[in-house]
Amino acid sequence: MLSHSHPEPARTGRPRSAAADEAILEATRASLVDLGWSKLTMGDVALRAGVAKTTLYRRWAGKNELVVDAVAVLFDELELPDLGSLSADIQGVVLQFAALLERPETRTALMAVVAESTRDEALRTRIRNSIVERQKRLVLLGRERAEQRGELPAEPDADTAARTADLIFDVIAGAVVHRALVSAEPVDAVWARRFTVLLLAGLGAAASERMDQMERMDRPAQKPGGSV
């Protein structure tokens, strides 16, 4: 359970059913598949889980929080395959991520909770903690492997490393999500390869530029590196 740690677990009375939690999350995913985000109702989830509505509300504040928890676990199944090269690893994870976004439960839920989170700070935090930050591990692991293989130079310092990882993460996740959900076109092996080429070249250039001199590229209205 991602959502509710009990630092002070009540010691008396009937304890909460552990089975109910999993049944509810499973029911939530099933309801997402059948009905989609906007038609999913708490009543339907309760019905599917064989649980009273009050049991849901005792554990989650509402639909948003419930759905975040229900889908978060799916993102944890993503893995960075070790395919021998950074390029192959990236393509592999891109295709995995695309496959995840093809699943109806994530497809309908992910953008919806993000949309909700734009007006709900607590939800934004929950999404970040439950989904976004957890998956940055893939970027960090990829860079680590690439450095070990000599494919990428080490980052000069931790802060730069973190910022680069954030950028890479936004570019990869953003591009795949946009392709899959906004443009609504297939993220297939061909697209993944083209995207990876672009990304890796950019990574190299970003690294060398950083090493060269960052001050050379200060403001807009001047040419980028001559390689383009």
Next chain:
Amino acid sequence: MLSHSHPEPARTGRPRSAAADEAILEATRASLVDLGWSKLTMGDVALRAGVAKTTLYRRWAGKNELVVDAVAVLFDELELPDLGSLSADIQGVVLQFAALLERPETRTALMAVVAESTRDEALRTRIRNSIVERQKRLVLLGRERAEQRGELPAEPDADTAARTADLIFDVIAGAVVHRALVSAEPVDAVWARRFTVLLLAGLGAAASERMDQMERMDRPAQKPGGSV
């Protein structure tokens, strides 16, 4: 009006009020600002627009369609500034796009309608036509200018050009949206510069790889160009 072209405009009966259309869209944006997507109601929009609920439903099938039309026009305000270099132009448009995503009406609406569109083919088409495809003009114009400046080589053929444009579009739009709405961190000049460096290097590499020999890079599990 993006939403309803009347190839055969009915000639009889009282014509629809043109003023009502604009009042409704304006009211929709105002309601998005005040209430956000999920709290926006048709009744509230009607009230703000000084219009009956039935008048809304006579023109739009529902909240989804209405909101797409209401925000689509905002995207048309994006422009590719001519700042003298491709890099500067990209940074300029990225910052413009980010500013648009900072506006509460787009912030709350964009992801929401995309989320809805995952289960509604007609809505997906509407979004594509009203928003997505229209903004590809920015990518195409940017490339054209860059070619004229000699910053980028010409694309070998129209098909490749279109696919590259799609890829660039997904990368730029995806990265900015992800940074702004999912990661929920600022898209400022620093981020825009770093992102642009990455993108332009990637573009150059993608172009040269294409010219070299595409068949060299066939499948995952092999190294990309040695520059990385």
Next chain:
Amino acid sequence: MLSHSHPEPARTGRPRSAAADEAILEATRASLVDLGWSKLTMGDVALRAGVAKTTLYRRWAGKNELVVDAVAVLFDELELPDLGSLSADIQGVVLQFAALLERPETRTALMAVVAESTRDEALRTRIRNSIVERQKRLVLLGRERAEQRGELPAEPDADTAARTADLIFDVIAGAVVHRALVSAEPVDAVWARRFTVLLLAGLGAAASERMDQMERMDRPAQKPGGSV
């Protein structure tokens, strides 16, 4: 047309369609048959009559007035048959009236407009003029015939005659309507005969009591005539 006399018929512009009036009333009756009072709508009547809604409203103030006019004409079809005796005549008209109340258009409309009229003085007047008062002719004609046959004595004066006619009318119409619509049981020949026996005996007694001395029967709390 019962409803709107035009003492000053407009002389300029397109004249009103005379055919439309009858079409509308006919359509109203048809709609009453198909839908009943509460589901009848002005739009449906207009549609059936092949007429615009505005045309209805130009002629009738609303549903109530329209329906009164539409059914009033049906009541004018009632006739007092000359069957040779007052008893037979009454039974005949009772059965005719019952048959009229069996027709779905009157069945559903009559009580409805009466109900509406309890809060609408103008409507009450319209009903009285268009329906109720017109049918008192049957009572008056029946008495006239009965007097000619020597079945009933002449009323002592016009005022008493009018009050008696009103009483008879309320008793006959009330009993038949109550039996048919409230008790919802058949008004058949058996019932008509039993009712007529009661009524005629009552009529005779009322007449003789009037002649005897009206002052003998003053207030409640005393016995009626010993014959009962």
Next chain:
Amino acid sequence: MLSHSHPEPARTGRPRSAAADEAILEATRASLVDLGWSKLTMGDVALRAGVAKTTLYRRWAGKNELVVDAVAVLFDELELPDLGSLSADIQGVVLQFAALLERPETRTALMAVVAESTRDEALRTRIRNSIVERQKRLVLLGRERAEQRGELPAEPDADTAARTADLIFDVIAGAVVHRALVSAEPVDAVWARRFTVLLLAGLGAAASERMDQMERMDRPAQKPGGSV
């Protein structure tokens, strides 16, 4: 509550509020007084009762059923006064009934629900059970008292007694309702006396005719007893 007996009262879940039932019926009567039948809305009743609309619909199928229950209780307040003679008793109950029909809530509601019931079998049954049949007790009690006083002979058999009671009921209720609501003239002591005279004479004649020979009066087209 007349409307919904639960032979198997559900034992689970929160029980329905008994207070709500009475509040709703009271609010319905108040709304009838203020707005009349046709302007009464479920929303207004709910508001007055301090109750959600859904609570109304959980208990009653609609306005018709609700109003029947709301006014039915008023009819139960009718009593047959013991004024010493049948004539006086009848006049007393007629005036009571007239007073009831003067009340705005019954005035506007009674004919309306009867009108609705012409197209709604279930509603007809409800009205019969809740209102009509219940008030026949007055007729039966009146006859019983009259027989004990020797004012009326005993009915020969139960079936005849029932049919006579029905007839009397239709005549009394019908005449009073017609006078009060259709003719829209006052049911005062004078009218009540005149009506009672007519009725009692009729009752006596009907009884004696029944004893004489029913077969003598077979069909229309023959003279009634010479006394008329």
Next chain:
DNA sequence: ATTTAAACGAGACGGTACGTCGCGTCTTAAA
């Protein structure tokens, strides 16, 4: 073994918004 107290299912509750329907009025072009 009994008590205690929270969790549980069921479902009623006060709300809010839905999308539809009918009202009676209006605005157009045609007759």
Next chain:
DNA sequence: TTTAAGACGCGACGTACCGTCTCGTTTAAAT
């Protein structure tokens, strides 16, 4: 000026979910 057509502001409809509440029942730990 009337007509057909149909858009319009309005207000009620009956439904669906919301999140809360009140029941009686179950369950495990504390007594």
